[in-house]
Amino acid sequence: MMNESYSWILDRLPYSEPFLFVDKLIQVDDDGVEGLYRFKENAGFYTGHFKNNPVTPGVLLTECCAQIGLVCLGIHLLEKDTMFDDLRIGMSSSQMEFLLPVFPDECVRVVSELVYFRFQKLKCNVKMYNDEDKLVCKGTLAGMISITNE
Amino acid sequence: MLKEEKYQKLKDIIQVYLPEDVAVTDISKDSHLMNNLNINSANLVDIVLDVEDAFEIRLENEDMENMQTVGDAMAIIDAKLSAK
DSSP: OOOGGGHHHHHTOSOOTTSOOOOEEEEEETTEEEEEEEOOTTOGGGGTTTTTSOOOOHHHHHHHHIIIIIIIHHHHHHHHHOOOSEEEEEEEEEEEEEOSOOOTTOEEEEEEEEEEEETTEEEEEEEEEOTTOOEEEEEEEEEEEEEEOO | OOHHHHHHHHHHHHHHTOOTTSOGGGOOTTOBTTTTSOOOHHHHHHHHHHHHHHHTOOOOHHHHHHOOBHHHHHHHHHHHHHHO
């Protein structure tokens, strides 16, 4: 049921399988975004994290928060000013707290809130909720986002 | 505000973002923020935002581009303060 007007943002994400952690965007505006991702049951990392006890690694929860909360928001904000061909991004800081585990096949919802986007640095507060709408993790992420037109 | 006072205020801001291998005593007016003090581009933005708050000024993209050394930063702060 994705709002058609957001699909262009997903098309511009610089990720692909097996490192794409965004399924849908359900809300995007200048102050933040909201999006969904289901952690696939057959993802390779579950065989090793942990042995015989698959739990989604915290770094991937952070990555999911960054892809939805930071990068999708950045693409939305950049587009207002300019057309771009090539997106260059890098995470510059992450401070996260993890409250609940996320198991294989769980669908999570990420909500981000813009702190600032200035001089190519984008900073957001992010929260991730599970199927039961319970807070899974929260924190503050920042990254540098720039574009090159060649 | 005295020049020395402004310089100290700027140094206090920069100090927070110095990597571990750079000491506050390494800061001089000729120090290049990225090349000598090893401040990365993300922290450079933090410095600019802190400078804006501390001196109650607003910096633009071109100020950011011109802010290469500690001395450049001082000059930009002075120019913005006198334009207020």
